[in-house]
Amino acid sequence: MTRFTGEQQLVAHNGDFPAPGIKRITEKVYFLTGIGSNATLVEGEDSCLLIDAMINEQDGRAALGEVRKVTKKPIETLIYTHTHPDHMSGAGILAANAKEIIARRPTVPTYGKSELINEVGTARGAKQWGFGLTPEESINIGAGAFMPSFGQAAILRPTRLVAGERSKLNIDGIAVELIAADGETDDQTFVWLPEERVLCSGDDYYHSFPNVSPVRGGQYRNAAAWVESLNTILRLAPDHLLPGHTEAVSGRQAIQDLITTYRDGVQYIVEETLKGMNQGLTPEQLVERVQLPAQLKDLPQLQEYYGKVSWTIRSIFSGYLGWFDGNPTRLGFMPVKARAEKQLALAGGAARVLTAAEKALADEDEQWAAELCDILLDAEKLVPQAKDLKAKALSVLARLDVNACARHYYLCCAKELEK
Numbered sequence: 001m002t003r004f005t006g007e008q009q010l011v012a013h014n015g016d017f018p019a020p021g022i023k024r025i026t027e028k029v030y031f032l033t034g035i036g037s038n039a040t041l042v043e044g045e046d047s048c049l050l051i052d053a054m055i056n057e058q059d060g061r062a063a064l065g066e067v068r069k070v071t072k073k074p075i076e077t078l079i080y081t082h083t084h085p086d087h088m089s090g091a092g093i094l095a096a097n098a099k100e101i102i103a104r105r106p107t108v109p110t111y112g113k114s115e116l117i118n119e120v121g122t123a124r125g126a127k128q129w130g131f132g133l134t135p136e137e138s139i140n141i142g143a144g145a146f147m148p149s150f151g152q153a154a155i156l157r158p159t160r161l162v163a164g165e166r167s168k169l170n171i172d173g174i175a176v177e178l179i180a181a182d183g184e185t186d187d188q189t190f191v192w193l194p195e196e197r198v199l200c201s202g203d204d205y206y207h208s209f210p211n212v213s214p215v216r217g218g219q220y221r222n223a224a225a226w227v228e229s230l231n232t233i234l235r236l237a238p239d240h241l242l243p244g245h246t247e248a249v250s251g252r253q254a255i256q257d258l259i260t261t262y263r264d265g266v267q268y269i270v271e272e273t274l275k276g277m278n279q280g281l282t283p284e285q286l287v288e289r290v291q292l293p294a295q296l297k298d299l300p301q302l303q304e305y306y307g308k309v310s311w312t313i314r315s316i317f318s319g320y321l322g323w324f325d326g327n328p329t330r331l332g333f334m335p336v337k338a339r340a341e342k343q344l345a346l347a348g349g350a351a352r353v354l355t356a357a358e359k360a361l362a363d364e365d366e367q368w369a370a371e372l373c374d375i376l377l378d379a380e381k382l383v384p385q386a387k388d389l390k391a392k393a394l395s396v397l398a399r400l401d402v403n404a405c406a407r408h409y410y411l412c413c414a415k416e417l418e419k
């Protein structure tokens with residue numbers, strides 16, 4: 001039996017992404033699917049409302065071609081479910097003549113001086129998305145099909161920010177409600193079309209365990225608020241759920257069933273993590289203990305293609321209790337190199353640790369192999385051998401993982417080590 005069921009499952013996940021195109025949802029509403037994200041078109045009396053604007057110029061151009069097959073009315077209003085570039089970067093193509101671009105004011109604004117970490121953010125993002133990997137290496141980006149890069153961006157910024165929990169708008173005869181829905185972002189807004197019973201849910205639902213804590217890094221994503229936003233979907237009881245990524249879902253009961261279990265999954269992890277924290281457990285101990293219960297863990301919509309339970313647990317811990325795990329040993333500090341040198345001395349020297357790492361790799365204990373390599377690298381001993389061995393361990397860990405972001409990060413770092 002293969003060990004690489006994670007990789008196989010991620011390959012099978014390619015079948016979950018809708019083909020690029022347009023699909024009529026109701027008389028007035030069309031769902032636009034792209035390579036990287038989705039958008040929704042609503043026909044008004046004389047113009048169209050667009051909700052989200054695809055991931056790049058290329059997807060924007062393809063979507064505009066689809067729009068022109070169904071209507072000649074101009075797109076005069078654009079609403080963003082959230083202001084992430086993967087939903088804004090086709091706007092300059094799709095909504096070049098928009099008179100108004102609406103988004104929600106974030107609950108928590110971007111932290112001050114965030115521009116000082118732009119470079120590391122970009123570098124970690126490229127690793128998370130696997131830019132530079134081949135299609136076979138990458139497989140997909142977890143919430144969308146394979147992309148070699150984000151491509152050309154034509155971002156249009158919002159011209160109007162709405163505040164508050166709920167705003168009712170009438171856009172050229174289309175009744176629209178914007179409902180605050182913190183989750184994947186602090187500016188997430190549901191776009192509810194009450195007359196159509198259609199909900200554009202942004203990134204609070206997609207066909208994967210949610211990415212509560214992306215490995216590229218970012219401000220704390222409020223997992224408890226995310227649960228409440230899923231409850232909002234259940235209260236609205238839409239007939240059509242149009243997410244920002246992966247396939248649309250139709251049928252009121254089907255959506256209730258889907259979102260109930262999705263909510264249950266996230267809620268369970270949030271509550272069990274907090275209860276464990278309250279007992280004094282550390283993040284490491286919580287990752288070992290808290291897992292989705294049997295009745296939820298095999299559900300297709302809770303597979304860890306994009307988000308991951310263990311990362312969610314760590315994120316909740318630091319979000320609520322901060323960096324300190326409660327062990328007083330960690331109140332102090334030991335320089336990284338000095339600690340590694342002491343560890344090597346205790347183990348009988350660098351050569352013995354390298355041999356142990358080689359044995360761990362041969363024994364299919366790749367995590368331990370990588371950790372032993374880290375001691376050598378921290379001590380700056382046998383560096384070429386440790387880099388080579390760690391690259392091999394990461395390449396196997398990548399294949400064991402169902403999570404696209406983890407896979408990409410492992411593989412990109414393995415390539416860097418091999419250089």
Ligand SMILES: [Zn+2]
Binds near residue numbers: 037084086203244245
């Ligand atoms: Zn997105």
